[in-house]
Amino acid sequence: MSAASLAGIDREWRRFTPAQRVARFAVYFVIVAAIVAAAQTIEIIPEFLADAPEQVADLLSRMWPVDWGDYADDVHGALVETLHIASLGTLLALVMAVPVGILAAHNLVRSTPLNLFAKLILVSSRSVNSLVWALLFVGIFGPGALAGTLAIAFRSIGFVGKLVGEALEEAQPGPIEALTATGAPWRSILLYGYWPQVKPAFWSIALFRWDINVRESAVLGLVGAGGIGMALDAALNLFQWPKVALILIAILAIVIVAEVVVTQIRKRMI
Amino acid sequence: MLTLRHLSKSYVPGKPVLQDIDLDIAARGITAVIGPSGTGKSTLIRCINRLVEPTAGEILFDGADLARLSGAALRHARRHIGMVFQEYNLVERLTVMENLLCGRLGYVGAWKAWRRKFPPEDIRRAFELLDVVGLAGFAHRRADALSGGQRQRVGIARAVMQEPKLLLADEPTSSLDPKTSVEIMQLLADVARSRGIPVLINMHAVALGKRFADRIVGMSGGRIVFDGPPANLSDDVLKQIYGGEDWLDE
Amino acid sequence: MSSPIRALPPADDPFPRAWWPRVTMVLVAVYVVYACAQLDVSWERVQTGLANAAHFFGRLFPPNFTRWELLLKGLLESLQIAVLASTLGIALALPLGLLGARNLMPAWVSWPARAIVVVARSLHPVIVAILFVKAVGFGALAGILALTVASVGFIGKLFTEAIEEISLKQVEAVRATGAPFFSVLGYGVLPQVFSRFIGFATYQLDSNLRNSTMVGIVGAGGIGGTLFAAFQRFDYDFVCAILIAIISLIMLGELFATAVRAIFIGNATLADLFRRGAGGRRDRLVEDD
Numbered sequence: 124m125s126a127a128s129l130a131g132i133d134r135e136w137r138r139f140t141p142a143q144r145v146a147r148f149a150v151y152f153v154i155v156a157a158i159v160a161a162a163q164t165i166e167i168i169p170e171f172l173a174d175a176p177e178q179v180a181d182l183l184s185r186m187w188p189v190d191w192g193d194y195a196d197d198v199h200g201a202l203v204e205t206l207h208i209a210s211l212g213t214l215l216a217l218v219m220a221v222p223v224g225i226l227a228a229h230n231l232v233r234s235t236p237l238n239l240f241a242k243l244i245l246v247s248s249r250s251v252n253s254l255v256w257a258l259l260f261v262g263i264f265g266p267g268a269l270a271g272t273l274a275i276a277f278r279s280i281g282f283v284g285k286l287v288g289e290a291l292e293e294a295q296p297g298p299i300e301a302l303t304a305t306g307a308p309w310r311s312i313l314l315y316g317y318w319p320q321v322k323p324a325f326w327s328i329a330l331f332r333w334d335i336n337v338r339e340s341a342v343l344g345l346v347g348a349g350g351i352g353m354a355l356d357a358a359l360n361l362f363q364w365p366k367v368a369l370i371l372i373a374i375l376a377i378v379i380v381a382e383v384v385v386t387q388i389r390k391r392m393i
Numbered sequence: 394m395l396t397l398r399h400l401s402k403s404y405v406p407g408k409p410v411l412q413d414i415d416l417d418i419a420a421r422g423i424t425a426v427i428g429p430s431g432t433g434k435s436t437l438i439r440c441i442n443r444l445v446e447p448t449a450g451e452i453l454f455d456g457a458d459l460a461r462l463s464g465a466a467l468r469h470a471r472r473h474i475g476m477v478f479q480e481y482n483l484v485e486r487l488t489v490m491e492n493l494l495c496g497r498l499g500y501v502g503a504w505k506a507w508r509r510k511f512p513p514e515d516i517r518r519a520f521e522l523l524d525v526v527g528l529a530g531f532a533h534r535r536a537d538a539l540s541g542g543q544r545q546r547v548g549i550a551r552a553v554m555q556e557p558k559l560l561l562a563d564e565p566t567s568s569l570d571p572k573t574s575v576e577i578m579q580l581l582a583d584v585a586r587s588r589g590i591p592v593l594i595n596m597h598a599v600a601l602g603k604r605f606a607d608r609i610v611g612m613s614g615g616r617i618v619f620d621g622p623p624a625n626l627s628d629d630v631l632k633q634i635y636g637g638e639d640w641l642d643e
Numbered sequence: 644m645s646s647p648i649r650a651l652p653p654a655d656d657p658f659p660r661a662w663w664p665r666v667t668m669v670l671v672a673v674y675v676v677y678a679c680a681q682l683d684v685s686w687e688r689v690q691t692g693l694a695n696a697a698h699f700f701g702r703l704f705p706p707n708f709t710r711w712e713l714l715l716k717g718l719l720e721s722l723q724i725a726v727l728a729s730t731l732g733i734a735l736a737l738p739l740g741l742l743g744a745r746n747l748m749p750a751w752v753s754w755p756a757r758a759i760v761v762v763a764r765s766l767h768p769v770i771v772a773i774l775f776v777k778a779v780g781f782g783a784l785a786g787i788l789a790l791t792v793a794s795v796g797f798i799g800k801l802f803t804e805a806i807e808e809i810s811l812k813q814v815e816a817v818r819a820t821g822a823p824f825f826s827v828l829g830y831g832v833l834p835q836v837f838s839r840f841i842g843f844a845t846y847q848l849d850s851n852l853r854n855s856t857m858v859g860i861v862g863a864g865g866i867g868g869t870l871f872a873a874f875q876r877f878d879y880d881f882v883c884a885i886l887i888a889i890i891s892l893i894m895l896g897e898l899f900a901t902a903v904r905a906i907f908i909g910n911a912t913l914a915d916l917f918r919r920g921a922g923g924r925r926d927r928l929v930e931d932d
Contacts, residue, residue, distance in 0.1 A: 162727060203681075207681055207682050250889060258874055263699050306468040306469060306555075310507075319484050346871075374767075491658065519657065
């Protein structure tokens with residue numbers, strides 16, 4: 124695997140130049156330093172760790188047998204509500220994210236300050252967790268599914284907007300040029316030139332995000348934003364472990380069902 | 394019809410691609426611009442409808458200086474200039490009919506266009522044009538299902554749908570095989586002549602230019618070095634334009 | 644080649660369209676109305692909420708950084724959780740992902756491995772955090788373990804996919820030289836998957852950083868706890884300060900991730916990073932949260 128040698132050419136086989144080595148070393152150093160620093164300063168009480176298997180066994184024994192009976196009264200309604208939160212939230216996010224995605228695409232909107240502003244919105248939306256968004260909206264709108272839906276929506280704007288912006292930036296410039304040459308107004312250029320190119324990616328993104336949102340919606344109730352998380356919170360507070368087990372299984376089921384649905388639709392789309 | 398005065402373009406300051414171009418295009422006839430690669434032929438064509446911004450000069454068309462227009466005025470002016478592209482530049486996922494009607498987007502409001510509510514004469518004209526370019530029955534095919542030659546036919550039809558006063562073509566046959574190239578050039582010439590629309594073509598193959606054009610403009614080094622009928626295009630002139638002898642022996 | 648020009652029959656539709664997109668749109672619209680009713684989302688609720696929002700935002704600003712030591716402590720703990728969870732997660736996910744690769748492992752090995760990864764993925768990190776809090780008590784350990792599980796779920800799946808997509812011919816060639824198993828891995832398998840691994844490892848680090856700011860809400864350590872407490876005390880200006888700190892931390896994390904990708908995938912040098920800014924190469928990875 125050594126490099127072919129010709130007269131006058133450096134015979135030393137180097138995988139990376141010295142400058143590249145320095146960069147790679149810097150990264151290794153930072154990572155190792157971070158791990159060491161973190162491991163040393165973290166506060167872990169060893170007794171808790173030793174206790175853990177016993178606690179887990181205890182927990183599992185309390186959860187069994189699972190309380191299936193409770194499904195009809197509390198859990199089912201909450202599950203359906205969770206689905207509504209996820210779906211409405213995703214739809215709302217789609218509507219809000221498209222303009223932001225357009226602003227962020229530098230081939231569409233050529234003003235760098237606007238691009239950066241849009242990107243800032245998208246980054247903030249992604250950085251704030253859906254639970255935190257839920258907290259905020261519970262503070263504004265009060266507890267309930269409205270807060271949850273808005274939390275899902277605002278969290279998803281960053282995801283959808285970023286991917287839509289990227290899809291727009293990757294659109295073929297040729298047809299756009301042709302439409303400009305016909306004297307079409309910019310709205311028509313968007314609808315006739317960009318939209319047909321972005322459409323398949325858009326629906327794929329939407330489906331993907333809905334799938335993730337189902338998972339997210341299930342826990343928003345822990346802070347009071349509706350859905351099955353509220354039933355979970357209640358059951359945890361009352362130490363009703365069989366009910367907790369039931370709810371966890373229900374959440375697992377709905378997440379798996381959502382993934383299957385999305386995979387099937389995706390197969391049909393392609 | 395179209396007058397270029399002192400048109401210049403430099404992508405990099407100090408390195409002009411177009412140098413002080415003066416050109417008059419009459420209201421009829423086919424003009425072919427030839428020259429070696431990189432000599433500014435494509436830039437020249439694209440400056441006319443402002444797809445490329447000229448650095449200096451005037452572009453007098455239809456009573457206005459295109460170089461000075463912007464916004465809605467520029468769009469209105471562009472409606473009257475149809476363009477055919479080397480890579481066809483169709484919207485792949487739309488049907489042939491929808492691509493044709495893209496030529497009317499400058500005339501129909503965005504909301505109506507989105508809902509596909511084009512005026513009936515536009516639709517009628519579109520079907521007629523499809524027949525003229527030899528694609529009758531292709532109206533509902535998706536553009537990405539067509540061959541190169543078929544796509545360029547759609548491209549030509551789209552440009553003609555604008556009811557333009559001038560047709561620009563940027564190397565319309567460079568992506569096509571020799572036989573199809575001749576067919577497309579024939580179609581372009583027929584359509585333009587029968588509707589009385591002047592054509593300005595940026596040509597790569599000199600032979601095609603000689604065969605179909607009424608007038609040849611030769612460019613070299615960003616300037617016009619020849620302007621006249623194809624008959625006057627002798628080997629000496631070609632050598633002057635393209636430099637070197639070897640390629641002439643094809 | 645051209646057919647005789649025909650008059651356009653009145654019924655000839657120039658835009659025949661499939662019926663199902665329209666139907667779907669209508670169904671979606673109906674659903675929205677239905678779901679809003681189910682969730683008790685009415686316009687008046689939104690309006691009262693908006694009035695509240697103005698009031699609320701007034702209390703958020705200006706952000707109050709006076710308790711910055713508490714803030715910093717929480718941030719550092721979140722960073723620790725993210726770093727350790729990522730490390731542990733990657734360490735566990737790599738062998739697990741390898742075991743789940745159907746093109747390298749027999750079925751009785753790959754199916755259990757894949758099953759573990761699927762379960763790890765399906766549960767939300769917060770839920771896992773709650774369970775760990777019960778098992779190992781409040782504090783950062785629960786957070787680390789919970790995010791480790793999440794990391795295993797994400798990285799395990801993507802690593803398995805990457806391995807399943809490699810060209811076996813290259814592996815075969817290395818094996819044919821008589822190389823031992825680990826050398827086959829190192830020269831045949833790993834070079835093909837390395838750049839994708841860097842992509843999703845850095846993504847998971849960012850994801851863990853985001854999640855580590857939140858698991859504190861259920862008591863698993865980090866700044867989430869501080870945030871939740873401030874919220875419940877109606878200390879909204881402190882909440883704002885915390886949010887700003889969280890967003891900044893995550894942005895820094897993303898910058899670091901971009902730099903790592905540039906250095907390991909793009910072979911950049913430190914000088915390159917500063918020249919290019921943090922723009923860098925766009926990663927093809929689709930996000931998971």
